[in-house]
Amino acid sequence: MEASSLTQQFFQQLINGISLGSIYALIALGYTMVYGIIRLINFAHGDIYMLGAYAGYFATTFFKMSFFPALIFSMVVASTVGMLIERLAYRPLRGAPKIAILITAIGVSLLLEYGGMILVTPQPRTFPELFSTATYNFMGLVVNSQQIVILVVSLALMFILTYVVNHTKVGKAMRAVSFDTDAARLMGINVDRIISFTFAIGSSLAAAAGILVGIYYNSIDPLMGIMPGLKAFVAAVLGGIGVIPGAMVGGVLLGVIEALVSGFLSSTFRDAAAFIILIVILLFRPAGLFGKNIREKV
Amino acid sequence: MALLKINKLTKEFGGLKAVANFNIEINDGELIGLIGPNGAGKTTAFNLMTGVYEPTSGEMLFDGKSLVGLKPYEVTQRGIARTFQNIRLFSDLSVLDNVKIAYHFHVKYGLWESVLRVGRYYSEEDMIEQKAMECLKMFKLDDRRDEIAKNLPYGEQRRLEIARALAAQPKLLLLDEPAAGMNPQETHELMEMIRWIRDELKLTILLIEHDMSLVMGVCERIYVLDYGSIIADGTPAEIRNNPCVIEAYLGEEVC
Amino acid sequence: MKRDLMGIVGAVALYALLMGLIESEVIGAFWQLNIVLICINIILAVSLNLITGFTGQFSIGHAGFMAVGAYLSAVFTVKLGLPYIVGILAGAAGAAILGFAIGLPTLRLKGDYLAIATLGLGEIIRITILNIPYVGGASGLMGIPRYTTFTWAFFLMVITVLFIKNFINSSHGRACISIRENEIAAEAMGVDTTKYKVIAFTIGATFAGVAGGLFSHYFYIAHPASFTFMKSFDILTMVVLGGMGSITGSITTAILLTYISAELASYPEWRMVIYALLLIVLMIYRPQGLFGNKELSLKLFSRILGGGQRGAAENK
Numbered sequence: 001m002e003a004s005s006l007t008q009q010f011f012q013q014l015i016n017g018i019s020l021g022s023i024y025a026l027i028a029l030g031y032t033m034v035y036g037i038i039r040l041i042n043f044a045h046g047d048i049y050m051l052g053a054y055a056g057y058f059a060t061t062f063f064k065m066s067f068f069p070a071l072i073f074s075m076v077v078a079s080t081v082g083m084l085i086e087r088l089a090y091r092p093l094r095g096a097p098k099i100a101i102l103i104t105a106i107g108v109s110l111l112l113e114y115g116g117m118i119l120v121t122p123q124p125r126t127f128p129e130l131f132s133t134a135t136y137n138f139m140g141l142v143v144n145s146q147q148i149v150i151l152v153v154s155l156a157l158m159f160i161l162t163y164v165v166n167h168t169k170v171g172k173a174m175r176a177v178s179f180d181t182d183a184a185r186l187m188g189i190n191v192d193r194i195i196s197f198t199f200a201i202g203s204s205l206a207a208a209a210g211i212l213v214g215i216y217y218n219s220i221d222p223l224m225g226i227m228p229g230l231k232a233f234v235a236a237v238l239g240g241i242g243v244i245p246g247a248m249v250g251g252v253l254l255g256v257i258e259a260l261v262s263g264f265l266s267s268t269f270r271d272a273a274a275f276i277i278l279i280v281i282l283l284f285r286p287a288g289l290f291g292k293n294i295r296e297k298v
Numbered sequence: 299m300a301l302l303k304i305n306k307l308t309k310e311f312g313g314l315k316a317v318a319n320f321n322i323e324i325n326d327g328e329l330i331g332l333i334g335p336n337g338a339g340k341t342t343a344f345n346l347m348t349g350v351y352e353p354t355s356g357e358m359l360f361d362g363k364s365l366v367g368l369k370p371y372e373v374t375q376r377g378i379a380r381t382f383q384n385i386r387l388f389s390d391l392s393v394l395d396n397v398k399i400a401y402h403f404h405v406k407y408g409l410w411e412s413v414l415r416v417g418r419y420y421s422e423e424d425m426i427e428q429k430a431m432e433c434l435k436m437f438k439l440d441d442r443r444d445e446i447a448k449n450l451p452y453g454e455q456r457r458l459e460i461a462r463a464l465a466a467q468p469k470l471l472l473l474d475e476p477a478a479g480m481n482p483q484e485t486h487e488l489m490e491m492i493r494w495i496r497d498e499l500k501l502t503i504l505l506i507e508h509d510m511s512l513v514m515g516v517c518e519r520i521y522v523l524d525y526g527s528i529i530a531d532g533t534p535a536e537i538r539n540n541p542c543v544i545e546a547y548l549g550e551e552v553c
Numbered sequence: 554m555k556r557d558l559m560g561i562v563g564a565v566a567l568y569a570l571l572m573g574l575i576e577s578e579v580i581g582a583f584w585q586l587n588i589v590l591i592c593i594n595i596i597l598a599v600s601l602n603l604i605t606g607f608t609g610q611f612s613i614g615h616a617g618f619m620a621v622g623a624y625l626s627a628v629f630t631v632k633l634g635l636p637y638i639v640g641i642l643a644g645a646a647g648a649a650i651l652g653f654a655i656g657l658p659t660l661r662l663k664g665d666y667l668a669i670a671t672l673g674l675g676e677i678i679r680i681t682i683l684n685i686p687y688v689g690g691a692s693g694l695m696g697i698p699r700y701t702t703f704t705w706a707f708f709l710m711v712i713t714v715l716f717i718k719n720f721i722n723s724s725h726g727r728a729c730i731s732i733r734e735n736e737i738a739a740e741a742m743g744v745d746t747t748k749y750k751v752i753a754f755t756i757g758a759t760f761a762g763v764a765g766g767l768f769s770h771y772f773y774i775a776h777p778a779s780f781t782f783m784k785s786f787d788i789l790t791m792v793v794l795g796g797m798g799s800i801t802g803s804i805t806t807a808i809l810l811t812y813i814s815a816e817l818a819s820y821p822e823w824r825m826v827i828y829a830l831l832l833i834v835l836m837i838y839r840p841q842g843l844f845g846n847k848e849l850s851l852k853l854f855s856r857i858l859g860g861g862q863r864g865a866a867e868n869k
Binding site: 348350369370371374375379380382386387388389390391395398399400401402403405407409412413414415419422423426462463466 | 557716719720722723724725726727728730731734735737738739740741742743744745746752846
């Protein structure tokens with residue numbers, strides 16, 4: 001009995017972890033693509049996710065949109081903002097010292113967080129219920145409709161992304177720029193446009209994650225992006241930063257680990273788990289699970 | 299006794315032998331050249347000697363003691379200093395500071411003496427400054443002491459790198475393509491300078507070079523490296539007429 | 554030596570002036586608080602500058618060491634009833650030991666990877682503290698006496714600046730700077746790079762611990778929320794805005810940013826928005842920071858006044 005209830009709890013946490021993890025994965029994709037292409041840790045990415053959640057909130061409350069139009073709407077809003085940020089804040093700094101760009105990213109992040117507070121007030125808002133909550137039981141495990149929506153939407157988006165990156169012209173250009181920016185430019189690729197496009201895609205995925213979280217937790221606030229943003233970054237590092245499948249696996253893995261830690265140990269250590277994973281990965285396999293190690297030539 | 303004796307040195311990178319069965323012997327005071335076609339493993343050999351890479355097998359004796367397993371800074375402290383193929387100066391620092399850093403491991407004052415400004419701090423700092431200036435003077439860089447290193451013209455940057463290596467007071471100086479990017483006039487001056495350094499400072503020098511006129515003109519003995527192994531050694535005249543060397547460079551099958 | 558003495562005389566004069574203004578109540582309680590904050594921020598910024606600006610090792614975990622100092626010093630004064638100075642020293646020592654223990658394995662990493670590793674470690678420190686009921690857990694350690702006075706803050710700040718300035722202007726400091734400039738060349742020049750990175754990191758952590766002790770004994774409380782990675786960002790911002798490798802730059806921005814924060818204290822959200830815009834605009838137009846790696850000095854002033862030609866050439 002004892003053992004079977006443990007296994008049951010394990011599988012329950014696994015389910016929770018996978019749905020949380022697919023959200024991390026969606027955000028992590030943006031981090032990893034941007035890093036892959038311009039070697040920038042875009043600290044503002046978590047706030048794009050917040051922005052997406054708010055766009056979804058206004059779309060459903062003011063414009064009375066249903067789920068799918070709201071999802072598209074917020075993805076479009078977020079990708080526009082993402083491209084704008086790249087254009088205004090990061091592009092002027094191409095070639096500047098790395099730390100300067102990093103500080104700029106921190107500045108953009110603060111601007112979105114506190115600018116957001118001024119615009120929409122710091123109070124958390126209740127995200128409207130877009131689906132009637134249904135819970136399904138099988139073999140003693142509980143799955144609710146939100147979790148299914150999260151999983152289906154994230155899988156669909158990741159599928160589309162994989163297709164775009166691997167089988168379209170713009171995807172090929174993205175891979176080229178990420179492999180060698182200068183060579184790509186010499187081959188006639190408009191590098192600036194590809195970078196813009198990368199920001200747009202990454203931001204739209206984050207926005208989707210924002211809406212899904214809104215549906216899942218019912219509550220959004222202007223600072224909601226900080227922790228998931230960091231965690232998603234850890235997920236990207238875990239999978240190997242710059243590697244797209246790595247971000248997906250890393251995200252899900254991190255979600256599962258977190259769920260297991262909070263289920264079996266204590267929820268206060270949940271946040272620590274992510275950072276401990278980060279340190280262990282960085283010390284023993286800095287290129288992540290799917291990355292390759294490179295060393296400086298002397 | 300040989301100052302540097304390298305025996306059966308081998309380095310593999312994932313199955314590829316970059317350096318294989320590399321043997322050389324250098325006596326005190328010699329000026330030796332190491333030549334070979336592109337990709338022959340010359341720089342890898344330097345990196346092995348200076349501890350940047352760890353050899354897969356083989357032994358390296360310097361002054362009778364093994365160099366294998368030492369970190370680059372330990373190798374330098376033993377008395378081997380080097381320059382780099384692609385110049386590696388402390389580019390945002392002044393010319394004087396570039397040279398001063400090389401005296402670092404000769405400094406005896408400790409952390410607390412530097413923070414509290416007591417004890418040997420002042421006397422040793424004065425001494426370092428004086429020595430660094432002497433070193434710059436030798437290389438005619440003393441009037442550039444406050445210039446930022448990256449603003450120097452190319453030839454002077456190369457000179458500064460050699461000056462900095464010498465400031466570490468080595469017994470053996472390794473020069474990795476010192477004439478790279480220089481015009482014939484500059485190369486000629488460099489040749490004179492290398493000879494002068496050896497005579498004046500009683501150093502042993504090993505240099506990698508592509509410029510045959512420089513190597514043939516200045517070195518007393520030459521080792522030829524091809525596909526990671528030494529294929530010939532001897533005086534410049536011997537090397538010039540060695541069929542194996544000609545084959546390595548021209549690809550003809552004579553050897 | 555003469556320059557040091559002049560510096561100390563100048564610092565004492567400044568102290569006397571500020572103290573006079575505080576005693577005569579020209580400077581009220583609000584600005585007095587901000588002056589203490591400025592001193593603490595200078596300690597934090599200058600100590601991080603040693604790690605990030607001079608040695609070139611990005612760290613976004615400085616708040617973690619500050620937290621250790623804040624809590625440990627308070628444990629010594631509040632729980633063990635020991636004198637303040639013992640608390641400060643214990644906080645510094647604790648931060649130093651942790652800095653050493655963390656630095657040794659972590660400093661193998663480079664650039665971005667080191668930055669995020671330190672960010673993660675800073676958060677781990679904070680979450681660990683959060684889970685220790687002995688020091689108050691999530692609600693923080695309360696009831697800390699206000700031992701920090703303007704005098705304490707000011708002179709600990711002066712000691713920090715002098716310590717780090719003298720360290721930098723020594724052969725040991727040059728070894729650190731050479732790592733920033735070119736790590737491979739530094740090794741080739743006989744610099745034990747690991748050792749000097751760890752030394753710089755440990756010294757930086759030590760003074761962050763001192764700043765933490767001053768902080769918790771001024772605000773009556775040590776709370777985990779004060780030491781998030783946002784605080785680390787704050788400190789890093791001061792360093793980068795002032796100029797990496799410029800002590801006077803860090804001091805100037807620590808004063809400036811604390812002052813701006815204070816002026817905008819009644820509009821907390823606008824404060825952060827303006828702060829953010831300032832960061833972005835400054836980085837776009839002056840990515841090397843206000844002073845670059847130059848130090849502000851009387852010599853520089855006379856050079857600027859005496860004809861900007863040379864100065865302009867150097868800025869390029």
